[in-house]
Amino acid sequence: MNPELVRNLWVELTPRRILAALFVLGSVFALAWASMQADDRALARAALWAYYLIVLLWGPRQAALTLADEVADRTWDTQRMSALGPWQMAWGKLAGGTSFVWFCAGIALVIWAVMEPMRPVELGRHLLGGVAAMLAAFLVTLLQLRRRRSRTRLRSWTGAVVGTLIGFLISPVGVDVAGTAFTEPGLRVAWYGMSFAADRFVLVSQLLFTLWLLLGVYRTMRAELQKPTWPWAWTAFTLYLCAYVTGFVVAADPLAAPDSTGLWPLATAATALFCFYVGLFADRKDGIRYHWLVASLKSGDHARALRLTPIWLPGLAIAAVALGLVAGFVRLAPDAAYPFLNLLHGMGSMSADIAGEMEEFAGSPGRWALAVLFFLLRDLMIVLWANFSPRARMPDLAAFLYLWVLYHVLPSLVAMTVGVWALGLVLPWTAGLGWIAVLAPALQAAAMGGFAWWRWRSLAPRQA
Amino acid sequence: MAAADPVIAVEALLFDYPGLRALDGVSFSIRRGTITALVGPNGAGKTTLLNCIAGLVLPGAGRVIVDGIDVNRAPREAHARMGYLADSFGVYGELTVERCLDYWARAQGIATAGRKAAVERAAARLEIADRLQQRAGELSRGLRQRLAIAQAIVHEPAVVLMDEPASGLDPEARFGLAAVLRNLSGAGMTLIVSSHILAELEDYSTDLLVLEGGRILEHRALGGAAGEGADAASIRIELELAADDGNLPAILAAAGAGDIRVEGRTARFSLPGGIGAQAALLRRLVGEGAPVASFMPVRTDLQDAYLALLKESRKG
Numbered sequence: 019m020n021p022e023l024v025r026n027l028w029v030e031l032t033p034r035r036i037l038a039a040l041f042v043l044g045s046v047f048a049l050a051w052a053s054m055q056a057d058d059r060a061l062a063r064a065a066l067w068a069y070y071l072i073v074l075l076w077g078p079r080q081a082a083l084t085l086a087d088e089v090a091d092r093t094w095d096t097q098r099m100s101a102l103g104p105w106q107m108a109w110g111k112l113a114g115g116t117s118f119v120w121f122c123a124g125i126a127l128v129i130w131a132v133m134e135p136m137r138p139v140e141l142g143r144h145l146l147g148g149v150a151a152m153l154a155a156f157l158v159t160l161l162q163l164r165r166r167r168s169r170t171r172l173r174s175w176t177g178a179v180v181g182t183l184i185g186f187l188i189s190p191v192g193v194d195v196a197g198t199a200f201t202e203p204g205l206r207v208a209w210y211g212m213s214f215a216a217d218r219f220v221l222v223s224q225l226l227f228t229l230w231l232l233l234g235v236y237r238t239m240r241a242e243l244q245k246p247t248w249p250w251a252w253t254a255f256t257l258y259l260c261a262y263v264t265g266f267v268v269a270a271d272p273l274a275a276p277d278s279t280g281l282w283p284l285a286t287a288a289t290a291l292f293c294f295y296v297g298l299f300a301d302r303k304d305g306i307r308y309h310w311l312v313a314s315l316k317s318g319d320h321a322r323a324l325r326l327t328p329i330w331l332p333g334l335a336i337a338a339v340a341l342g343l344v345a346g347f348v349r350l351a352p353d354a355a356y357p358f359l360n361l362l363h364g365m366g367s368m369s370a371d372i373a374g375e376m377e378e379f380a381g382s383p384g385r386w387a388l389a390v391l392f393f394l395l396r397d398l399m400i401v402l403w404a405n406f407s408p409r410a411r412m413p414d415l416a417a418f419l420y421l422w423v424l425y426h427v428l429p430s431l432v433a434m435t436v437g438v439w440a441l442g443l444v445l446p447w448t449a450g451l452g453w454i455a456v457l458a459p460a461l462q463a464a465a466m467g468g469f470a471w472w473r474w475r476s477l478a479p480r481q482a
Numbered sequence: 483m484a485a486a487d488p489v490i491a492v493e494a495l496l497f498d499y500p501g502l503r504a505l506d507g508v509s510f511s512i513r514r515g516t517i518t519a520l521v522g523p524n525g526a527g528k529t530t531l532l533n534c535i536a537g538l539v540l541p542g543a544g545r546v547i548v549d550g551i552d553v554n555r556a557p558r559e560a561h562a563r564m565g566y567l568a569d570s571f572g573v574y575g576e577l578t579v580e581r582c583l584d585y586w587a588r589a590q591g592i593a594t595a596g597r598k599a600a601v602e603r604a605a606a607r608l609e610i611a612d613r614l615q616q617r618a619g620e621l622s623r624g625l626r627q628r629l630a631i632a633q634a635i636v637h638e639p640a641v642v643l644m645d646e647p648a649s650g651l652d653p654e655a656r657f658g659l660a661a662v663l664r665n666l667s668g669a670g671m672t673l674i675v676s677s678h679i680l681a682e683l684e685d686y687s688t689d690l691l692v693l694e695g696g697r698i699l700e701h702r703a704l705g706g707a708a709g710e711g712a713d714a715a716s717i718r719i720e721l722e723l724a725a726d727d728g729n730l731p732a733i734l735a736a737a738g739a740g741d742i743r744v745e746g747r748t749a750r751f752s753l754p755g756g757i758g759a760q761a762a763l764l765r766r767l768v769g770e771g772a773p774v775a776s777f778m779p780v781r782t783d784l785q786d787a788y789l790a791l792l793k794e795s796r797k798g
Contacts, residue, residue, distance in 0.1 A: 021588030029576050092572030096633070098538055100589035101562040244537050244557040306498045310542040317543070325540065408500050479503035 020106050026084070026114020035118055043068075043125045062133035066144070069126035070191055073148030077119045078155035078181025082174035084115030085159045089172040094163075104240040108156075112235070116152050123148060139221050143190045146224045151185020153231040160238045165302045184231075188224050209265040223262075230255055248324040253332040256293040260340065263289045283347040287340035291394070294333035298398060299414055301329045303405035305477035330398065337394060341387040348383035385456055390446040392459035397421055399466035406473035488547075489514040489640055489672045490535060495544035497530050497696075504530045505541070506696040512674065512689070514640075517667050519683035519704075520676040521788055522693035528676045529569060531693065532643050535674070536566045549640045562591060565634030565671075569645040573629055575619025579610060582618050582629060583636055590637035600636050607665060608632040609658075624655030628662070635666060642666060644675045648682055660685045684784040692791055699795050704784070718780040719760065723747040724773040733770055737763045750780070 047065065054060040088094040102110070113120075131141060159177035166172065205216035233251055241247040267281040307326055314323040404410060404417040428444050442455035451458070488511030497505040504527045512518055522528050533539045535546050537553035537560050546553040549563040574582055583601040592600050605611040608628040613621065618629055627647065635642060647663075648656050656679075663686045667673055674691075677683050684704075692699040719739075723730065730749055734742050738759065739751040753759055760779070767774050 021585055024588065025574070025577070025581075025585045028581060029574075091575075092568070092570050093574065095538055095568050096566070096571060096630075097589075099536060099561050099564065099566045099634075100586070101558050101591045101637075102589050103558055244540060244554070246555065306500060306542070309498065313543065319543075322540075322543075477500045479498035480501060 020110040020114075021100075022102060022107055022110025023114040024110075026111065027117055030114060030118040031121065036121065039118070039122050039125070043122060047126075047129055058133040062130045065126045065129035065133065069123050069130060069144065070147075070189065072119060072123040072126060074151050074182050074185045074189070074191075077116055077123070077148055077152045078185065079174065079178040080116050080119050081112060081152035081155040081181060082159040082177035084111045085156065085163060086172045086174035086177075089163065098243055104243050104245060105236055107243065108235050108239045112152060112156055119152075120148075139217050140190065143221055143224060146221075146228050147185050147189020147191065150188040150224070150228045150231055151181045153181075153228065153235055154184035155181025157231060157235045157238060160235065160242060161300050164238060164242055188227060210268050226258075230258070246321065246325050249327050249329040249332060252293075252297055252329040253336070256290060256297070256333055256336050259293055260286045260289045260336070283340070283344040287337070287344045287390075290333070290337040290340035291390075294330060294337045294394065295397075297333040298330040298401055299418070303328070303402060303413075305406045305474050306479070308474065309478060334394065334398070338391055341390055345383040345387035382452075385453065386446070388456045389442075389459055392456065392463045393446040396459055396463040396466050399463060399470045400424075403466060403470040403473055406470060406477060408477065487514055488512055489549055490674070491545075491547040492531075492535065493545045493547075495531070495534055495546065496542040497527070497534060497539070498542050504696050505534065505544075508544070508693075508696070508698055510691065510698060510701050512641075512672060514672055515667065515670060516688045516703075517663060517673045517675060517686050518689040518691050519680075519687035519784070520674055520691050520693065521678075521680060521683065521784075522699075523792065526693040527696045528693055529645055532566070532645050532674065532676060536564060536643055537561065538566075562637065563640045565631075565637070565639040565642040567630055567634050567642070567644040567647055569649070571627075571630045573618040573621075573626055573633070575617065578615055578617055579605070579621070579629055580614040583614075583632055586633040586636045592637055600638075603638075604632040604636040607635065607669070608662060624651050624658070627651060627655065627659070631662065635671065638669075638671075640672060642671050642673045644673065646677055647675060648677055648679050656682060680785040680788055687784075690784065690787075692788060694792065694795055699791055717753055717756075717760070719751055719753050720776075720778055720780045721749045721751070721767075721774065722776045723749075724775045727772050729770065730772060733767060733772060734763075737766055739763070747775075 046068075047061065050064045051061045054064070085094075088097060097107070127141075127144065130144075155177040157177075158180045159172065159174060162176060163172055206213045207216045207219045208214075209219065234255070237247060237251040264282050264286045267285045307328075311323055311326040311328075314320075314326060400420055401414070401417040404413040404420070407413060410416065424444065429441055432440050432444050439451070442451035443458040446459065490512040492511070493509050495505050495508040496503070508527075508531065520528050520531070530539075534541050534544075535548065535553065537546070537557035540554060548560045551560040551563060553560040574585070577585070580601060583604055584597060587597045587600045587604075601614075602611065605614060608631055610625060610628050610632060613625060613629075618626065621629060627650075631642075631644075631647070644663075648659055651659060660682055663673060663675065667686070667688075675683065675687070687704055689701070689703050691701045721730075721734075724747070726747055731742055731744055734749065734751050737753075738755070739753050742749060742751040753763060760777075764774070764777055767777075
């Protein structure tokens with residue numbers, strides 16, 4: 019049996035705790051049943067609420083603590099010295115550390131299943147929601163640990179909050195709150211032009227996303243245990259997510275739905291950009307690591323260079339290819355630009371003038387793609403510049419704030435003071451300025467690149 | 483210092499912190515069965531070096547081979563051959579001592595059949611067999627230290643790394659620790675012990691590895707200790723006479739002694755050849771009528787040697 023699971027079970031599932039849980043939850047449900055005049059359906063709903071409170075609030079917190087407590091108690095480095103493999107370590111901690119949560123949640127779920135007519139697909143979705151919440155909390159906490167140089171303390175609340183959010187989104191609670199009502203019988207989903215029963219499609223999607231989370235936990239734990247780890251998993255996930263999202267905008271019959279044909283490269287590019295930013299913020303941006311990466315490349319040690327490769331690098335390459343795809347697609351079929359313009363009109367974010375300028379996009383898609391790419395590089399350099407500061411306390415938060423100002427505050431300011439024609443200097447979707455709209459982000463990227471380079475050089479090691 | 487059968491081989495190790503090179507091309511090898519005192523001023527890179535050997539961090543460049551395994555390529559396999567007591571270690575306070583040891587025996591892959599014996603052996607070695615049913619969180623600092631060492635050696639590793647194991651211990655516990663380390667070495671384990679308390683290291687170390695500014699200042703076997711090869715090395719001897727004897731330097735030189743320093747009735751010199759040569763010299767002195775009051779090998783004063791080394795290095 020997995021030693022890490024056994025150790026956690028020794029601590030978590032003691033007879034005293036089991037009896038206490040049975041007593042407390044049994045009493046609460048008995049009281050609920052009596053106060054609801056023995057209404058089985060009402061009790062089932064209450065049990066499901068209790069299940070979600072347990073797995074979405076307590077579960078992620080507990081999953082994050084399984085790691086944060088090891089760091090606080092200074093047992094983590096000793097654990098890393100054991101012969102336990104990453105898979106054993108990950109699932110032993112996750113299953114064992116949350117075993118008491120699952121025991122309590124299990125009681126609630128059993129009551130729900132007994133009181134409601136049993137639907138295996140729905141039961142599967144409820145279970146996956148809880149599992150995904152705890153996996154996400156654990157993964158985020160592990161990533162936080164990987165990003166820290168000082169390992170004396172590790173906050174658990176970030177992981178817990180993200181876990182709760184992911185669990186909420188993946189579980190039927192989130193799906194139903196979003197108003198999509200995917201559980202309605204007879205509802206169908208179109209994906210790559212094929213029609214699927216909505217409830218089963220959602221279940222399979224949830225299952226696949228949960229498996230991706232599991233793979234993420236495994237790969238991150240592998241790196242944490244210092245096993246040689248290359249960044250292929252995140253690259254594969256980026257490609258998967260691009261393909262998954264694109265499936266929703268690819269029509270079965272392009273002739274029947276011509277407006278949707280131009281959207282799929284855009285959906286691919288938008289997803290690739292999203293993944294690039296997530297990877298950029300999630301990754302460890304330690305300046306020393308980049309020095310070692312350069313040294314490994316110079317010395318021809320490619321295995322070490324791959325271990326040191328940041329996950330944003332393949333993300334950047336995929337984003338560049340996806341942007342090229344958009345440009346190429348629009349050049350080959352200029353009509354394909356119109357769904358994009360319609361979409362922007364539909365979002366109500368454009369004035370008629372801007373819309374007119376945007377129509378130039380159809381004539382110069384390559385310019386637009388280059389502008390987006392340079393803004394992407396500028397943002398990358400801002401994030402690295404913030405992280406290369408030797409005294410930065412929360413560099414990613416600072417970088418996020420800078421980007422928020424650059425994309426939300428500055429454009430409004432430029433529009434009000436200079437005029438809307440100048441928006442192309444600060445935003446990547448205005449083609450009214452011609453090549454200036456490319457030159458402006460290129461100069462910004464070069465300037466930020468210079469600042470980041472200067473800071474990075476100052477991190478170069480000196481003799482002790 | 484190269485070794486014929488090194489259990490640890492470190493090659494051109496490099497490690498950086500922002501703006502600081504913590505290890506700068508460190509290379510050395512450690513002989514099997516030795517106890518190496520790893521010393522150096524604060525910030526010399528001792529903990530970083532131990533973390534690199536333990537495979538807890540990836541170095542910028544270089545290789546570490548432990549018992550034939552490349553630590554950076556196969557860390558888990560290397561860990562099965564290593565034990566590590568970190569400077570700031572922790573134990574699972576909610577578990578009993580027996581469960582702590584049982585968990586580590588499982589985590590190091592010891593099969594069910596041998597697990598109980600491994601736990602009992604480790605507890606006996608660290609003299610905590612009478613505490614097996616006590617919660618780890620209730621133990622004193624000294625006993626927790628012993629439990630942590632027992633956890634580190636429960637799988638009988640070839641190599642044990644210890645970072646400041648004596649810090650925070652009272653004098654009695656420190657004395658006990660020295661005995662424990664000698665015991666582990668006697669059981670065939672190779673130890674690297676980092677410490678600031680040089681007087682204690684001197685009690686049990688066979689080798690000295692001095693680190694400063696991320697570089698090795700010195701790596702050698704300690705004379706006077708029980709290290710391999712110590713017999714063949716020159717031993718420093720202090721001789722005291724009951725009365726002045728002008729012939730003493732000549733007698734010592736004729737017997738092969740070197741670096742002879744005579745002050746009044748006391749002489750200090752180096753003598754090669756081990757205890758046989760010492761016995762022969764003593765016979766000769768008595769035979770030639772020298773009024774010998776005391777004759778004893780002088781242990782290397784680690785602290786003096788270390789301070790002298792640092793002084794010389796900083797002058798250079």
